[in-house]
Amino acid sequence: xKPVIALVGRPNVGKSTIFNRLxxxxxxxxxxxxxxxxxxxxxxxxxxxLDFILIDTxxxxxxxxxxxxxxxxxxxxxxxxxxxxxxxxxxxxxxxPSDTDVAQQLRSDGKPVRLVINKTEGEQREMVAAxxxxxxxxxxxxxxxxQGRGFTELLEEIKVCLPxxxxxxxxxxxxxxxRPDDIRLAVxGRPNVGKSTxxxxxxxxxRVVAFDEPGTTRDSIHIPFEKDGxxxxxxxxxxxxxxxxVSEKLEKFSVLKTLQAxxxxxxxxxxxxxxxxIVEQDLHLAGLILESGRAVVLxxxxxxxxxxxxxxxxxxxxxxxxxxxxFAKTHFISALHGSxxxxxxxxxxxxxxxxxxxxxxxxxxxxxxxAVSDHQPPLVRGRRIKFRYAHLGGKNPPRIIIHGNQxxxxxxxxxxYLENYFRDVLKLQGTPVMxxxxxxxxxxxxxPTKPADTAVKKNRPPRRSRKD
Numbered sequence: 001x002k003p004v005i006a007l008v009g010r011p012n013v014g015k016s017t018i019f020n021r022l023x024x025x026x027x028x029x030x031x032x033x034x035x036x037x038x039x040x041x042x043x044x045x046x047x048x049x050l051d052f053i054l055i056d057t058x059x060x061x062x063x064x065x066x067x068x069x070x071x072x073x074x075x076x077x078x079x080x081x082x083x084x085x086x087x088x089x090x091x092x093x094x095x096x097p098s099d100t101d102v103a104q105q106l107r108s109d110g111k112p113v114r115l116v117i118n119k120t121e122g123e124q125r126e127m128v129a130a131x132x133x134x135x136x137x138x139x140x141x142x143x144x145x146x147q148g149r150g151f152t153e154l155l156e157e158i159k160v161c162l163p164x165x166x167x168x169x170x171x172x173x174x175x176x177x178x179r180p181d182d183i184r185l186a187v188x189g190r191p192n193v194g195k196s197t198x199x200x201x202x203x204x205x206x207r208v209v210a211f212d213e214p215g216t217t218r219d220s221i222h223i224p225f226e227k228d229g230x231x232x233x234x235x236x237x238x239x240x241x242x243x244x245x246v247s248e249k250l251e252k253f254s255v256l257k258t259l260q261a262x263x264x265x266x267x268x269x270x271x272x273x274x275x276x277x278i279v280e281q282d283l284h285l286a287g288l289i290l291e292s293g294r295a296v297v298l299x300x301x302x303x304x305x306x307x308x309x310x311x312x313x314x315x316x317x318x319x320x321x322x323x324x325x326x327f328a329k330t331h332f333i334s335a336l337h338g339s340x341x342x343x344x345x346x347x348x349x350x351x352x353x354x355x356x357x358x359x360x361x362x363x364x365x366x367x368x369x370x371a372v373s374d375h376q377p378p379l380v381r382g383r384r385i386k387f388r389y390a391h392l393g394g395k396n397p398p399r400i401i402i403h404g405n406q407x408x409x410x411x412x413x414x415x416x417y418l419e420n421y422f423r424d425v426l427k428l429q430g431t432p433v434m435x436x437x438x439x440x441x442x443x444x445x446x447x448p449t450k451p452a453d454t455a456v457k458k459n460r461p462p463r464r465s466r467k468d
Contacts, residue, residue, distance in 0.1 A: 002051060002052055002053050003052045003083040003084070003162045003165045004052065004053045004055065004081055005045075005052055005053070005054050005083065005084045006054075006055040006075075006079055006082035006084075006085050006086070007019060007055065007057060007086050008075060008078070008079060008085055008086070008087055008088065008102065008106065009087060009088035009089060009102065010059050010060060010061065010090070010098050010099060010102065011058075011059025011061060012090075013059070013088045013089060013118055013119070014090070014118040014119055015088050016056055017145040017146060018086075018088065018118065018145045019041065019043060019054060019056040021145055021148060021151065022045045022047065022054055022151070023043035023044060023054060025043060040055055040056070040057055040074050040077065040078050041055070041056040041222075042054070042223070042224075043056070047155055048152075048156075049166050050155060050158060050159065051166075052158070055081075055082065057074060057075040058071035058072075058074055058075060059071070060072060060075055060098070060101075060102050074206075077206070079106070079109055079111055080109075082111060083162060084111070084112050084113075084158070084161050084162055085111050085112065085113045085114070086113075086116050087106060087115050087137065089115065089117055089132060090117075090118060090119050091117040091119050091120040091128040091142065092119040093119075094131055095131040095132055095134065095135075100135065103135045103136070107136075112161060113137055114138070114141065114161060115132060115135060115137040115138065115139075115140040115141065116143060116154065117129060117132060117140050117142045117143070118143055118144065120142050120143065120144050120150075121144050121147060125142045128142055129142055141154045141157055182224060182231040182232055182233040183230065183231065183266055183267060183349065183352045184233045184264060184266045184267070185234050185235065185267050185268075185348055186262050186265035186268050186269065187199060187234065187235065187236055187237060188237055188258065188261075188262065188270055188285055188289070189271035189272065189282075189285065190279070190281050190282065190285070192273075193272065193273045194271060194273075194302060194335045194336070195271050196236055197336055198271060198299065199223065199234055201336075201338055202234065202344070203225055221235065221236040222234075222235055223235075223236065227345055228345075232345070232348075235261045235264070235265060237258040237261050259288070262288065262289065262294065263292060265294055266295065266355060266356075266396060267295045267296065267297065267348050267352050268289045268292075268295070268296045268297075269296075269297050269344070270282075270285060270289060270296055270297070270298050270328075271301050272298065272300045272301065273300075273301060274301060274306055274311075274314050274332070275302050277313075277317050278317050283321065283322070286322060286324070290324060290432060293397040293432055293434065294355075295351035295354065295355040295396070295431040296430060297329060297347050297430055298318070298322075298325065298328050298329070298330040298331065299344060300314065300318070300330060300331070300332045301333055301335050302334065302335075303332040303333055303334050303339070303340065304334040304337055304339060311332070327423060327429070327430065327431070327433075328351075328430050329347050329351075329430055331343060331347065347430065350429050350430060351429060351430025354427075355430075356395050357395065357398055357426065358392065358395070359392050359398075359426060360392075361389065361391040361392070364391060364400060364422075365389040367390070367421070367422060367426070368387055368390045368418075371418055371422075372387060374421075375417060377414055378411060378414065380409040385405070386404050386405045386406070387403070387407065388403050388405075389402075389403055390403070391403075393436060396431075397432045397433065398431065398433055399436060400418075400422060400434065401436045401437075401438055403437075403438045404437070404439065406439065407437035407439045408439050410437055415435050419433045419435055
């Protein structure tokens with residue numbers, strides 16, 4: 001089991017910047033904005049023969065509002081599972097009363113704590129560290145996360161505190177080569193449709209901050225877990241609003257992280273609000289998922305409390321406004337009470353298996369022949385389009401490449417017919433099917449004169465004149 005280290009401190013002391021530098025990633029959203037991180041963000045650090053899990057947490061404050069209470073709860077959960085706590089303070093701002101409060105709280109938790117002074121650019125180490133000795137946490141580590149200064153000494157200190165974190169990377173690589181790939185599931189939707197509540201319900205714990213306020217989630221949170229012997233990585237994303245509604249620069253970065261999460265995922269779980277029905281932004285998100293080619297599962301949340309007539313209206317509205325996603329299975333759920341949530345992961349597995357399917361060329365060619373036999377392609381300039389064979393050109397989504405003559409003239413209606421035919425015969429559920437055509441080149445297209453005729457003319461003996 002890898003050791004766990006948690007980053008704890010006031011808001012805007014640079015915890016996320018330290019997290020990104022140690023994990024060599026951009027998983028944590030960074031901006032000069034207090035209270036940006038709200039959830040626990042996990043990452044893996046592999047530096048200087050060290051291998052451990054790092055947790056970024058939200059800033060601890062003395063405020064008593066509901067959001068601050070939830071952030072403190074998330075930080076407390078990170079501290080409880082950590083083997084070592086790095087207490088981050090701001091060297092530029094100096095010792096603050098809230099730093100003293102956090103230090104007292106950490107001492108009461110009984111976890112090993114190391115003090116780290118960040119934001120020390122251009123400052124003398126002794127002068128910066130002088131005020132923080134009063135916290136009683138021993139010799140502080142002085143670093144600059146933006147410049148990367150002091151991280152070598154910090155990693156050496158971690159080696160002393162966590163000797164079990166030292167590993168030989170070669171042995172670790174061999175041990176992890178045979179691990180099965182995770183099913184990466186991105187949960188998308190508009191703000192306040194219940195994405196974080198649904199993820200907490202799937203995990204069975206308060207893993208991410210769920211609050212009745214649009215825009216609670218600002219970053220993309222990757223959460224690995226195992227269910228029924230299958231490994232998953234849940235990705236909680238920020239809600240995506242219409243572009244005209246996005247004004248803050250912070251929200252623009254959140255939207256970009258959401259779109260990146262969609263590209264990294266195998267399956268997209270699109271969460272809809274049953275009380276509001278299908279709105280324009282839902283259609284926009286569905287279009288983005290379809291363009292990405294990802295397998296998709298629809299989850300209509302807040303289904304509890306609706307009357308029978310309202311439920312019928314919602315179901316009819318989905319069929320009417322999302323006809324281009326008729327291949328995706330729809331679940332009507334209540335993330336708050338858990339009804340219908342238990343069947344989601346089964347459908348996700350089916351969609352993943354369909355998206356990653358492998359079909360031999362002989363099988364695809366037989367299906368193509370059956371499709372043409374049931375419904376012939378149209379005539380083009382008096383000649384019928386002829387398909388020769390089909391093969392699999394890729395997965396996630398399945399790309400079926402069809403070779404033949406005049407295939408570039410195949411109308412979209414017949415292409416959709418082939419997509420549905422392949423999906424039905426191959427039993428592909430929850431994934432789009434991409435059909436591509438390849439037309440055989442005509443060697444005589446540019447030279448209408450037959451090569452045989454030309455050869456005859458060239459090899460013909462010269463004609464004798466009558467005088468001869």
